[in-house]
Amino acid sequence: MDVTDSEHIVALCGSQREGSYTRQALERTLSAAASSGATTDLVDLAALDLPVFDPDRPDAGDATELRRRVREADAIVLGTPMYHGSYSSVLKTALDYCGFDEFEGTVVGLLVVSGGGFPTPALEHLRSVSRALDAWVLPRQVAIPTAHDAFEDGCLTDEALAERVDALGADLVAYAGVESYPETTTACAVPTAD
Ligand SMILES: Cc1cc2nc3c(=O)[nH]c(=O)nc-3n(C[C@H](O)[C@H](O)[C@H](O)COP(=O)(O)O)c2cc1C
Numbered sequence: 001m002d003v004t005d006s007e008h009i010v011a012l013c014g015s016q017r018e019g020s021y022t023r024q025a026l027e028r029t030l031s032a033a034a035s036s037g038a039t040t041d042l043v044d045l046a047a048l049d050l051p052v053f054d055p056d057r058p059d060a061g062d063a064t065e066l067r068r069r070v071r072e073a074d075a076i077v078l079g080t081p082m083y084h085g086s087y088s089s090v091l092k093t094a095l096d097y098c099g100f101d102e103f104e105g106t107v108v109g110l111l112v113v114s115g116g117g118f119p120t121p122a123l124e125h126l127r128s129v130s131r132a133l134d135a136w137v138l139p140r141q142v143a144i145p146t147a148h149d150a151f152e153d154g155c156l157t158d159e160a161l162a163e164r165v166d167a168l169g170a171d172l173v174a175y176a177g178v179e180s181y182p183e184t185t186t187a188c189a190v191p192t193a194d
Pocket of ligand 1: 015016017019020021022023080081082083084085086113114115116117118119147148
């Protein structure tokens with residue numbers, strides 16, 4: 001797929017921890033996206049005031065700023081630490097302030113970091129949530145297990161894992177702006193009785 005205009009890639013970081021591995025991995029993802037010609041924005045949810053979502057206060061705190069930044073995206077990458085077998089509550093809160101206006105038809109990439117060896121449940125949960133928002137979820141996803149062994153001085157120590165993070169960044173740019181289902185002629189063809 002050719003990239004003609006500059007695509008804009010937005011990352012949501014679901015860890016508020018100083019020195020977060022998730023944030024480090026997202027920074028690398030966005031750096032790879034920038035190398036493919038994109039502009040980028042890392043939305044650090046720790047820096048936004050986002051109270052637990054209340055449907056009676058959908059514009060609470062910095063919700064309007066969050067939605068504005070997410071709406072600017074041609075593709076979004078959701079990054080989260082694994083918390084109790086799923087993704088973090090701060091990311092859930094951010095997603096609840098958003099909806100179809102931010103996600104429908106938008107390409108989404110997924111990245112999960114875990115302390116243990118099995119980050120995949122959080123990836124599955126985020127894939128399901130993204131589908132509920134009518135996003136286009138990329139098949140290539142990134143799982144970074146045993147995080148404290150995976151990083152050294154802010155860099156991923158495993159070359160193959162680092163390449164996968166870079167590939168996610170490149171995929172986000174390559175598939176950003178996918179707009180609709182491709183036209184098909186056969187799927188909708190109704191047989192005629194002669
Ligand atoms: C509340 C909490 C729950 C966690 N639950 C899990 C878990 O279920 N499985 C796991 O492998 N790691 C779990 N961890 C470890 C984190 O996934 C790990 O420390 C990760 O690196 C944190 O990401 P961060 O560095 O971006 O903050 C948990 C950590 C916290 C604070």
